[in-house]
Amino acid sequence: MSHTAHIPSHRKPRRSSSKLALRAGVAGGVLSTIAVAASPAQAEPVTETIEMPTLTNVDLSGALSSAVAASAEATQQDALVQDLRAQEDAAAGKAAKDAKTAKEQAERKAEAERKAKEAEEKARAEARERASRTAERTTLSASSNSGDSDGGSSSSSDSGSSRSTATGSAAAIVDFARAQIGDAYVMGATGPNAWDCSGLVQAAYRQAGIDLPRVSGAQSSMGTSVSLSDLQPGDILYWGSRSGSYHVAIYVGGGNFVGAQNPGTGVVERSLDYDAPSGAVRIL
Structure with a gap:
């Protein structure tokens, strides 16, 4: 007898083929049952139908007519506005x-x-x-x-001289100036019926054959300066400075002068006391 005869074996006993087959069949059945339960139920086919409304030619014509009418009304309203x-x-x-x-x-x-x-x-x-x-x-x-x-007689060399004492060129100047009395004053005018101050003086001296500058400042710069107490007919009176005078007139004797004064008076004869000049010059 072997010395290992009484020692039990450590190997598991083999299962029989019939038991394995039985267990396999049971497992297969269980899995089949689970698969059938988990699969969704097959939906039944839908047999109900839904009927859609049928659009007829009459319905389309009516809608179109309404739309056209509404558009025409809107257009007309816009035209009215x-x-x-x-x-x-x-x-x-x-x-x-x-x-x-x-x-x-x-x-x-x-x-x-x-x-x-x-x-x-x-x-x-x-x-x-x-x-x-x-x-x-x-x-x-x-x-x-x-x-x-x-x-009595008057001197021709003082401020009391009259027109009767003026002779020659002085008489021509004085007579022309007095002949314009009553004419209008117009700025820039040189006659024959309207004058400004320097235009009248220039025209009067032209009667004596003397050409003077056109403006008052230049006219008062001509000749020689004379005192207002030693005036003679034909002397040029000026207002302002001699080289920058703003107004001129002609001394006519008798303590008077003739000048184109302003638009309100025109050409007038005035006394020296009416508007005393600043000075005088003698050109003759």
Whole structure:
């Protein structure tokens, strides 16, 4: 007997083939059952049908007609709005034009009234001036007649000289200047019926064959300076500085001068006391 005969074996006993087959069959059945339970149930086919509405030619025509009508109405409404706006714009433009015309007419009327008033005032001033000249001439004539009756004589070299003492070129200058009394004053005018101050002096000296500059400043710079107490007919009086005078006139004797004064008086004869000059020059 072997010495290992009583030692049990460590190997597991082999299972029989029948038991293995049985266990395999049971496992297969269980898995089949689980697979069938897990698979979704097959949906039944849908047999119900849904009926859709049928669009007929009548329905389409009606919808189209409604759409066309709505579009036409909208177009007409828009046209009415545009026409209304055009009328409003035209009315506003006409109102503005009428207002502008009315304003222009009012301004023209006001301007015409202003000019008429100025003309009336000028006519009154000229009438007063003519009356004053007449009175002065009457006084001078009376004084002259009185001097002649007394046998008196006047000097030609002092400020009391009269026109009767002017001779030659001086007489021509004085006579021309006095002949323009009553003419209008117009800035820049040189005759024959309207003058400014230097235009009258220039034209008067032209009668004596003497050409003077056109403006007062240049005229007062000519010749030699003389005192206002030693004036002779034909001397040029000036206002302002000699080389920058703003007004000139002609001494005519008798303490008077003739000049184109301003638009209100025109050409007048005035006493030296009326507007004392700044100085005088002698060209003759």
